[in-house]
Amino acid sequence: MRAAVIGLGSMGFGMATSLARAGLDVSGFDTREETLARFTAGRAARSIREAVEDADVVVIVVVNADQTEAVLFAQDGIVASARPGTVVLSCATMAPDRARSFAARVTAAGLHYVDAPISGGATRAAQGELTILASGTPAAIERAGPALEAMSAKTYFLGDEAGIGASFKMVNQLLAGVHIAAACEAIVFASKLGLDLAKVHEVITASAGNSWMFENRIPHVLDGDYTPRSAVEIFTKDLGIVSDMSRSANLATPVAASALQMFLMTASMGMAKDDDASVARLYAMLAQTDLPAAGRKPE
């Protein structure tokens, strides 16, 4: 089976490596020369056309819906270059209506489409242990099977239409974004109360106030390490999509809206590309309280 991976960033690079490890014949493409040069798990293609023209499955791992649209529908893009019957896996987080629109256009061109947002981070991508939230026609899902298996520890099959996977991902992102902001708010609240912050992490992770994000992100704050594992701008984007979706459905989501504002303030203070736990640095600045390594200025 031949797979192409379009986008070799921190997620795509690991996913391509996992596909190759599972025995698939992999070609990869990225617009960044230096990224392409590092890609040795498979064939580094010089163009999208070269990457996808012989592929059975094409995995798109770009940043957002607009980039997905570009690589799909550009002249010499995926739809123009892939053979009929090729299955496209679209992994970027996006609004469900974008996923539905892409699926309709891709299907009309004679290809298959799986709405396949991913969760799990770069380490799990490299290990082939992502969680994939898949939806699509049975024929598309079946063709994508070996690739899904190679890249994920768990693939949920959530329905037979594109957009359902994207919807589940947006529910997850609403919660994840709120939980990061709440974790940062709580740790600065604790700091202002003069508490031992490492002890706060220990006590909360064993208590009803715990979240996956509190447990995962507060160590970044305790280490004063804001090297991006996942950047602030991911959540200005994803909570922005939640905001758009809520507004168009006449649905109030005030807690997510507050969290979005905190990510926007953090981004606007120069920390958009820093780790998303940087929201704690914003709260600490506002509260004029110290966090570990709080002296480090945002770049």
Added chain:
Amino acid sequence: MRAAVIGLGSMGFGMATSLARAGLDVSGFDTREETLARFTAGRAARSIREAVEDADVVVIVVVNADQTEAVLFAQDGIVASARPGTVVLSCATMAPDRARSFAARVTAAGLHYVDAPISGGATRAAQGELTILASGTPAAIERAGPALEAMSAKTYFLGDEAGIGASFKMVNQLLAGVHIAAACEAIVFASKLGLDLAKVHEVITASAGNSWMFENRIPHVLDGDYTPRSAVEIFTKDLGIVSDMSRSANLATPVAASALQMFLMTASMGMAKDDDASVARLYAMLAQTDLPAAGRKPE
């Protein structure tokens, strides 16, 4: 060792039972006749004085700081009735400055004081498996030891001054309240998107968007069962304390503030004494979307 428990509600009743099971000689007091009549694990006292006059340790399990103050300092209250050297465990959730003030007054009267907020719910109270967030002088903590051991699976010793335990509890409550509101917001968002809500619970609990509260409370929504395990009014109170503490520290806590507003709206719609997952019913009403058993009107 003789223990008195003041307040035999859903938590205090189980704690008194756990103290008796561990071999302590327990007396209990509650203002509600019918509650007192059900208390057979120890001696049902007719007054605070009768309950505490021979006690080595007095455990206060009332609703808030004002009730704690009343049972401590009323004529014929705990301080007026207990022998010198008795240790008082104060378990209600309250602002740290109230805990510090009570500790100073109790200590000045010749008693010991442990700031000992609890976490874990009625079932774990009855099993003697609470989490206790304790702070107090070494002498107070030592005297309280057998009682703490009898009531908790885990007691954290967080510092040698009252107020520290209360502070940790408030950090937990900030997070717990936000996570309940976010869980309710997310499940109604998912409902509006037409998703299978049981599947949402399954996927999210295995994903980075999970929280202890999402995992625990969303089943109440899926069952349409708003019988109070923990009531909405607990969080209007506790997020209210967070709000007061934040304001007096000049600290912005916008995410907690948004969550508080949702609990207040839920309470104002007649659901103050219903399960705190009722916040989902408020969102569903506002969104004019269906949840399981959404037809049930708030009492």
